[in-house]
Amino acid sequence: MRVELTKGNSASEKDIAFLAQKLGTQLPPDLLAFLHLYDGAEPEPNIFKVGTTNEAGVNGFIPVRDIAREAQNIENLGAGSFPIAWAEGGNYIIIDRASGGAVFFWDHELPGSPTKLADSFLSFLDLLEPFDATTIQLKPGQVITTWIDPDFLKTLKK
Numbered sequence: 001m002r003v004e005l006t007k008g009n010s011a012s013e014k015d016i017a018f019l020a021q022k023l024g025t026q027l028p029p030d031l032l033a034f035l036h037l038y039d040g041a042e043p044e045p046n047i048f049k050v051g052t053t054n055e056a057g058v059n060g061f062i063p064v065r066d067i068a069r070e071a072q073n074i075e076n077l078g079a080g081s082f083p084i085a086w087a088e089g090g091n092y093i094i095i096d097r098a099s100g101g102a103v104f105f106w107d108h109e110l111p112g113s114p115t116k117l118a119d120s121f122l123s124f125l126d127l128l129e130p131f132d133a134t135t136i137q138l139k140p141g142q143v144i145t146t147w148i149d150p151d152f153l154k155t156l157k158k
Helices: 013-023 029-038 064-071 121-127 150-157
Strands: 046-050 054-056 058-061 081-087 091-096 102-106 115-118
Touching: 013 064, 029 121, 046 115, 046 121, 064 081, 081 102, 102 121, 115 121
Parallel strands: none
Antiparallel strands: 046 054, 058 081, 081 091, 091 102, 102 115
16 A cells, blocks of 8 residues: 555454444455554545546545445445445445445446446555645646635635
């Protein structure tokens, strides 16, 4: 794993067993190993590729106690699938047991078309790369227009 994690704890066997029963499926061994060390961990700023034209980052790994509840918030989530992390922009990283434990990016704008990221959770972790926003260089004219929600702007001015 190339990204540092903070605030993670060891998930209890009781919580893991409860989640597996609630989901009706066993958790992949690599995910179990992760949960025993990093349950609810927050990664440093990171980035990973989504398909060939997009990128995203993981904001945090969902604590084992919250996975079943988060699954209820995900539209068109297949049986045997469950979220494991919050991704930027209100999206999720999910594991699909029906696909052998493969990891997918669930985009809230395309809920019926998750994008496969990796064959396993461990392989997904290897995709995460540290991200430094100061490395982004915009060229003059590259940004044509911007928009900000007026209600949000009011909160910034307070």
